Amino acid sequence: MKKPNLNLKRASVLTSTLLCSALLIAAPLRRELNEGWKFKQARLNNWYPATVPGVVHTDLMDNKIIEDPFFRLNERSMQWIDKEDWVYQTTFHLTPEMMERQNIELVFKGLDTYADVYLNEKKILEANNMFREWRVVIKPHLEAGENVLKIYFHSPIKVDIPKCDALPYQYEASNDQSENGGVFNKKVSVFARKAGYHYGWDWGPRLVTSGIWRPVYVEAWDDARLNDVFIRQQEVNKNCATILGEIEILADKEIEKANISITEASSGRVLAGQSVSLKKGMNKMSLPFSIRNPKLWWSNGLGEQYLYDFRTDLTIDNRTADTQTKKVGLRSLKIINQPDKDGKTFYVELNGVPVFAKGANYIPQDNFLPRVTREQYEKTILDAANVHMNMLRIWGGGIYEEDVFYELCDRYGILVWQDFMFACSLYPAEGELLENIRQEAIDNVKRLRNHACIALWCGNNECNDAWFNWGWQKRYKKQNPEYEQIIWKQFNDQYNVTLPQVVKEYAPESFYWPSSPFARYDGGSDDHNGDRHYWEVWHGKKPIEMYNKERSRFFSEYGFQSFPEFESVKRYAPCEEDWNIYSEVMMSHQRGGAHANELIETYLLNEYRKPRDFEAFLYMNHVLQGDAIKTAIEAHRRDMPYCMGTLFWQHNDCWPVASWASRDYYGRWKAQHYFTRKAYRDILVSPIADESGILKVQVVSDRLKSCGGKLEVSVIKLTGEVLNQYNRNVKIDANSSRTLFSIPLEEALNGARKEDVFVHAVLSTDKGKNDYANNYFLVKQKEVNYPHVMITKSIQPIEDGFEVTLNSDNFARAVFIATGDANSSFSDNYFDILPGSSVKVEVYTDLPQNVLEKQLKIVSLSDEY
Structure with missing residues (x-):
């Protein structure tokens, strides 16, 4: 054992034994630098207090230099901020304990985006990617007393406009609101490795941030530290989990003997261990082990979300030099994308069981990311789990989410479809930028690969369909065939070479999908292969009943817009003059433009009667949205197993806005979210009248075991008279969709008019403990003769x-x-x-x-x- 440092021993409160002192010396020391920050506009002299992590917009708000950009029309007056450079600065002292360590590093979990970092006036880092982590050796530049850390953030607009101007063609970026930002048609978002939605989207404002958006800390260590631990699940079933602990150790010198071990923390059982010699630099090693009869991790609704705590210890000279603990759910997870008689399947197989994916698409919860709290993350994930979702798709125009997001998805059984951060655009993916993208992918695949929730990695959002189906390829070819070839090579190198190589190397058991939607490499998506984004209802103006006819192997996007409820609207549009869907304020908070509001109005008046006022319009719009998505979900579930997934657009908002979200920015559930809870239950009872005049009731079960039940189908007048009632004892097969009742509609109506009745179906299961009920209407809502109610x-x-x-x-x-x-x-x-x-x-x-x-x-x- 090395002799303990006596100064450290005197300074420490944990000095009860020599061993405790030695252990404290050995373990890496970490200190977050989150205090004493100030910021200023680079070309001006006034400094103001800053919050880290944070972004310049929130610091400007905190100092009352700008008002809330989300309020009324304020966003418009904030467009100067992204044209300025900003400087952040703090001072810090390191304790003698930290200063005496052999290695001291500065770690940035996230810098947004073009940032020059100076320590004591020495430039130590030039960062250029919001999605990467940066680690810099700083011991040679440290002072014994006060140290000055300064970060100069360059305007992402000023950095990237010259790149745009230098090209003879433009890269497509369909949602970049460059005109709103005062830069005309210069869609520069594609040049920055930065969240695309910051530049605007059809549900979000244009607020291009800069700042220290994730924590920054100093880490000090001696001899060696654990750089990364990958609990690689090579094969898992109910009898045995075969695991390889892949461990990276960074050593500052040759070390003749070190011990590495993996322990199951809850039991203290050592699962694997060995003695190794370490060379100076990065060392990679593998520790194989197995767990008999493992407790498996299941998605929400199918079983327990059991998580093992695997602790990895690095010991040198009988001292623990470093330790890491990973919470890991053991499961076999595959995406089955295989030819069948209809095309190619696309579904999740979890622990050998085909799983119908029920969920939504997720976007960042705020334009100003650091102000999203752990409580908000927990509510957001629980709001998915509590409506029986088992999957969220992290969409490619936002961010690779915070660790807490995935931890909560692990805990609550929410599978994650993880896009890489590319959406609805083309990117100059070659040379330095392509290498930057590769490093970004490595950072995030390594960070997230231990999470049980990760179901697949997807190259991008809609870029493949945009190239083949939206006319982008044809436009470039018409402009100049050489441009088309350049951009296609960049596209292919990005999504079909670089990203799949990263996934294969760093998460070999994970599935990579080139784009969403995707069917094949030489064309766009379709309804019988892979996944599909279905927007003919809404963008295509087709009637809501088309949801009952359209098919896909996996619906990874579809949706229907609504405004927030009136109480939410009043928070950002408090003036009575705002209370019209075409008012200037309401239009500013509708990024689909007048076209989108006209669609809402047209669909509403096609399906419902005219609302009496603005507040009634908002309420009825919620019911309209809820009914539309309920129709889609039920149709998709009835079509199981041809269709094996339904993820509506979208789960949440990043600011108060009219959008496709089922929960508004303030976390209020819309009708759609309440309807989703019933439509996503483990058993669905779905009445529908087909075109041949037959009233059917289809029962869909996600349960892994068959069950029995009593099905009661009633045709009832709106005033209460029961016209017909049918009772059946039924058997519901596991993981199935079956028609369990059918009758000619005319017979069921018993002479009544469709406008005067509703169909009520209820299934009682589990000896009457659970009821699954559904109401169905035979005509459009505006044709239903609803009586006055008391x-x-x-x-x-x-x-x-x-x-x-x-x-x-x-x-x-x-x-x-x-x-x-x-x-x-x-x-x-x-x-x-x-x-x-x-x-x-x-x-x-x-x-x-x-x-x-x-x-x-x-x-x-x-x-x-």
Whole structure:
């Protein structure tokens, strides 16, 4: 054992034994540099306090130099910020303990984006990629006392415009709002390795940030440290998990003998270990081990999300030099993309079981990323898990998410479809930029590969379809065939060579998919191979019922727009003059332009009657969106196993806006999210009348075991009279979609008009413990003869809120309850109340009962005409 450092021993509070002191000396020391920061505009002299991690926009807001860019029209006046250079600076002292270490490094988890880093006036780093981590040796540049760390952020616009101007052609970047940024048609986003949505999208503002957006810290160590640990799952089944611990150790000298071990932390059982000699520099080694009868990790709804704690220890001279613990779920996960009689399949096979993917597409939760809290991450992932989602697709125009995102997905069983960060654009992927992209991919594949939730890596969002189906290839060929060849080579090198090579090398068991959507390398997507983005309903203006006819092996995108609810709108558009969907403020918070608002209005008036005012319009738009996506989800699930996935666009917003999101920026659930919870349950009961005049009820089960149940199908007048009722004892096969009831519609109607009735189907399973119910209408909502309804309420206190019981005399459609702008959540909302029946809803709120009694708003569809 090395002699302990006596100065350190005296300074330490952990000096009870020589061993404790030695262990403290051996372990790497880390100190986050998150205090004492200030910033300024580079060409001016005034310094202001700064928050790190952060971005310049939030620092400007905190110092009251700018107002909230999300409020009313403020975004417009913020476009000067990205044309300026910005300087961040702090001073720091390192303790004697850290200064005495042989190696001291400065680690940046994320710099946004073009950043020159100076330590004591010495330039030590030129960063140029928001998505990479940067580690710099700083011991030679440190002072014994105060050290000055300065970061100069270059304007990404000023850096990249010359690159744009130097080319004889432009790179396509369909969502870059360059005109809003005052740079005309110079779509420079493709030149920066930076989140594409910062430059604007059809649901987001143009707010191009700079800053220290992830933590920065100093790390000090002696002899050697663990650089990376990969718990590589070579083969996993219920009998045995065969694992290879692939370990990287960085040593500052030759070390004759070191010990490396992997331990299951919960039991203390050493799974693998060996003695090794280390050369100076990077050392790579493998420790094979196996676990008998492993506890498997399952996606949400299929089983437990068991996570093992694997601790890796590096020991030198009987001292622990470094240790890392990884939480790992053991599972066999494959993407099955194989020819069959219809084309090529595309589905997840988890632990040998085909899994129907139920989920949504996810975008960053804010334009100003560092202000998204752990609590917001937890709510966002729980809001997916609690509506029975089992997959989120991290879309390629945002970021490789924070570690906490994947940790929560591991914990709650949410599979992650992980795009690389490229979307709806073409990129000059050659030379230095292509190498930068390769390093970015390595950084993020290595960072994320231990997470059980990672289902696949995808090259980009829609770039393949844009080239083959949107006319991009033809445009370049017409302009100059040489340009087409240059850009296609860059495209091919990026998505078909570089990125798959990184995945193969650093996560060999992972699946790589070149683009989303994708069917083949020499053409665009289709409805019988791979995945599909279906936008004919919405962008293509086709009617909502087309969702019942369109097919795909895997719907990885589709969606329908809505505005936020009225209470959310009032937060960013508080003036009455704003309360029109075509007002200047509402249009500024609708990035699809007047065309999108016209689509909402056209679809709404085609499906529903005219709303009575602006607030009613917002409510009915929510019901419209919910009904549309419910129709799609049910159709996709009925089409199992031809279709094996449905991910709607989108789960969340990055600012308050009209969008396709099912939850608004403030986290409020729209009707779509409540409808999704029922449509994504483990069993779906789905009535539908086909074109031949047959009323069918199809039952879809995701359960891994068959079960029995009682199916009751009723045709009921909206005023309560039961016209026909059918009861069947049914058997529901595991992982299946079957028609379990059918009857001629005319017979079921018993002479009644379609406009006066609804179909109510309910399946009772598990000896009556679980009911799966669904209401179905035979005509469009505007043709349904909804009677006037009288809804009465009673309120009883419960823990953390109240139970509200609502009774209705007639059928009440899409009953919406709200508590004003109070922070409340609801066990259900936008629900139907059957004639003469009641619904109990739990309202979780801080409001006292007397205030809730006055403030509780209750509306149904017939009230809003």
